[in-house]
Amino acid sequence: MSDWIKKIYIGLVYTLLYFPIFVLMLYSFNQAQFSLQWHGFSTHWYHELFQDADLWLAFTHSLFLGTCASFIASFAGLVICIHLFLHSHRPNRTLQSTLLMLIILPDLVLGIALLIFFNLTSIPLGFFSLLIAHITFCLPFAIVAINSRIHNLDINLYYSALDLGATRSRAITHVLLPLLWPAVMSAFLLGFTLSFDDVIISYFVAGPGYNILPLTIYSLVRKGVTPELNALCSITFFLSMLLVVAAHRLSRKTSS
């Protein structure tokens, strides 16, 4: 009896959570332009989408930005985590509180803070302002993701490598890195998803010369529901979902 209630409740919540997305994907294949009626299966809107040059440009911009920002952030995160793991015996309070602050600070506040900063330092709004902003908000997540895994490692692995005659850098690249690799990849994928989907911060620090996908979606969303937008959002959701599932698998790999 209570088992049934439990199953129904869980099912209901997941239905509510995924039903809107399901509807979105379904209607992106609908032939009709405005109607909610089902007019037959068609990939028309996807064809239309792929012919939109501006959209493609925004998509490649987002792809490039996300890759750069997340790559730099996860590399930096890796360096910091290894350093703290090997050399610091007590937690670094300043670093910890700065990172915590950056994580819990509303995106909006970071967005306007960077806008004021770029304005005062006369850094033009465009690719570099976006890159700086995206690295800054990906970095704390990368550090937290890698750090939570590095503490599961046995530090003696590193010292045994040193005892066996490895140099420090060799011990890091040949012993620690292979063990941390999945965590770093997972941090990279999540950072990429964050960057690829970010609206709030990018909204403030993007310039007219460098359009990115989430902002394009945002300006379209405000105009109302169209089948093309359904198709675009379905693709974005699907892509992010794949990355998240991959990241989840990778991070589980290191923990076991």
Place this chain on the structure above:
Amino acid sequence: MKTKNLTLYAIYTWLFLFGFIPLCLVFVASFLSRDATHLMTLPFTLAHYKALFSPLLGHVMLRSLMMALITTLACLVIAYPFSYFMARSQHKSLLLLFIIIPFWTSSLVRTYALVAILKFNGILNTLLINMHLITTPLPLLYSNFAVLSGLTYTLFPFMVLPLFSNMEHFDFKLFEAAEDLGANRLTLFFRVFLPNTKRGIVSGSLLVFLPAMTLFYIPNVLGGARSILIGNLIQNQFLVEENWPAGAATSIFLTVLLLLLLLMYRKPRGVKS
């Protein structure tokens, strides 16, 4: 070793330059005066903070807090039993994955997905008419109801994840122990389970409450002209009115609110065991 130290310092500098300094700038900017050509100018003033408590903005603040509070409660009420079932389930990791997916994917896309459901001739209205519960479609979209459902829908995973990780570590054998000692189900819940999951409730509530006030695109997409939140206010002050100092002051107010809530979280009042 040297290059590594260099990288390390570069990262610290980065965090200082692009994290710490901009935040200080917001603080300074909030005391400056508005200027039409340079956006901000010198004479320091407290006017923007005073304006926050004026009837005009105070109203927005209060409504924003109310909306965030209702969202938090709605998330908590739905997520609490859900997390409990999840923690006791045999398919934990699969269930978890399906909560993590919406946690990381674009909330803008998911907000947009709600529009088709809530529209005037949308799915929910069609369903209600077909079930003969209503005769004319309800104006669901562009209302406070739509904003609240959008916020709850978007922020739900932020409540489930801390609750789940808290309940996952709960030792369910305590239930048996309490039952053996003669506790009934109510006592079991209020004296054993609830106190042990308090941390999860508090951190989940914080994770929902704070973004609920700042996700400006949700009211913009789902809400009407009157459903403005603090986030929309800041966005307007910056990009529409071009009154940067006022926007900075609102942001500082938000940040202080956040810090106060966090302090309350760090130091739980009283020691009850």
